[in-house]
Amino acid sequence: MEPIDPFKNRDRFVQLGVAIAFIRKMRGMTQEDLADKANMSRSFLSAIEAPGVSTTFSLEVLFNIADALDVSPADLLNAAAVPDSVIKPKNE
Numbered sequence: 001m002e003p004i005d006p007f008k009n010r011d012r013f014v015q016l017g018v019a020i021a022f023i024r025k026m027r028g029m030t031q032e033d034l035a036d037k038a039n040m041s042r043s044f045l046s047a048i049e050a051p052g053v054s055t056t057f058s059l060e061v062l063f064n065i066a067d068a069l070d071v072s073p074a075d076l077l078n079a080a081a082v083p084d085s086v087i088k089p090k091n092e
Helices: 010-026 031-037 042-049 059-069 073-077
Strands: none
Touching: 010 031, 010 042, 010 059, 010 073, 031 042, 031 059, 042 059, 059 073
């Protein structure tokens, strides 16, 4: 059995953080706005969004962020190519 690589998902967390920041900005939200709506601290959100930095977080946090951004968790996980349907709010 091969040992578990602790950095295996590093790039995925970085990419997810970049997608969260991108969608937040497209929604016209500040980090403070999103952090408040997602029930988390702004400093933790900042760490998640920091480009090139891998910050792990729970599914609970992912679900809260997705709800606050009005997107599905799957949309956030498919962060490589953010479709227009994710960028534009559902109520437009």
